[in-house]
Amino acid sequence: AQSVTQLGSHVSVSEGALVLLRCNYSSSVPPYLFWYVQYPNQGLQLLLKYTSAATLVKGINGFEAEFKKSETSFHLTKPSAHMSDAAEYFCAVSEVDTGRRALTFGSGTRLQVQP
Amino acid sequence: DTAVSQTPKYLVTQMGNDKSIKCEQNLGHDTMYWYKQDSKKFLKIMFSYNNKELIINETVPNRFSPKSPDKAHLNLHINSLELGDSAVYFCASSHLQGNYGYTFGSGTRLTVV
Numbered sequence: 675a676q677s678v679t680q681l682g683s684h685v686s687v688s689e690g691a692l693v694l695l696r697c698n699y700s701s702s703v704p705p706y707l708f709w710y711v712q713y714p715n716q717g718l719q720l721l722l723k724y725t726s727a728a729t730l731v732k733g734i735n736g737f738e739a740e741f742k743k744s745e746t747s748f749h750l751t752k753p754s755a756h757m758s759d760a761a762e763y764f765c766a767v768s769e770v771d772t773g774r775r776a777l778t779f780g781s782g783t784r785l786q787v788q789p
Numbered sequence: 790d791t792a793v794s795q796t797p798k799y800l801v802t803q804m805g806n807d808k809s810i811k812c813e814q815n816l817g818h819d820t821m822y823w824y825k826q827d828s829k830k831f832l833k834i835m836f837s838y839n840n841k842e843l844i845i846n847e848t849v850p851n852r853f854s855p856k857s858p859d860k861a862h863l864n865l866h867i868n869s870l871e872l873g874d875s876a877v878y879f880c881a882s883s884h885l886q887g888n889y890g891y892t893f894g895s896g897t898r899l900t901v902v
Binding site: 712716717718719720764768776777 | 822824832893894
């Protein structure tokens with residue numbers, strides 16, 4: 675069975691600082707991996723996805739993530755945090771080429787950006 | 790233009806009532822899902838339909854019954870609502886095969902009083 679672990683339920687950074695949100699996955703085969711963002715009282719918006727092409731994936735709003743098979747990780751980074759980045763971030767995994775493509779989510783990381 | 794739309798956005802109801810949440814997608818996806826987000830923000834799959842056929846049915850109480858009249862619609866009916874059903878319910882859609890993303894609706898916040 676696949677699973678996702680997000681280290682750190684809360685991360686606080688200063689505006690302009692590096693953002694690093696950690697995600698480790700467990701899957702019997704290389705999966706598809708996703709990062710979603712949820713702003714307060716809103717739905718989930720896709721930031722980026724890994725699909726077994728390039729290991730460094732660029733997403734929206736300046737975010738990127740690197741797939742590292744040896745570490746089973748898919749950490750999300752942004753070089754310079756902006757106040758508008760404050761939100762809940764979810765890492766998710768999906769099985770590849772099966773009849774079951776539901777997403778399994780991590781527990782989420784709340785990003786706070788201090789002025 | 791809304792890709793995945795859910796109605797209603799907010800639903801406040803008393804214990805014991807029966808309620809429905811509707812979901813529609815105009816993306817041409819063949820698979821739709823219902824997720825539940827609890828008060829701690831944890832998201833968990835409840836059901837999935839592919840071309841009107843149920844393909845995922847997690848350990849959800851029988852009081853929850855999904856219905857898919859066609860592949861663009863997936864409704865969720867809940868009988869005998871309980872306090873613990875209070876949550877945000879998200880509808881989503883995707884293609885079953887291939888590398889396609891999932892698109893989520895904006896959620897329905899259900900409050901049972």
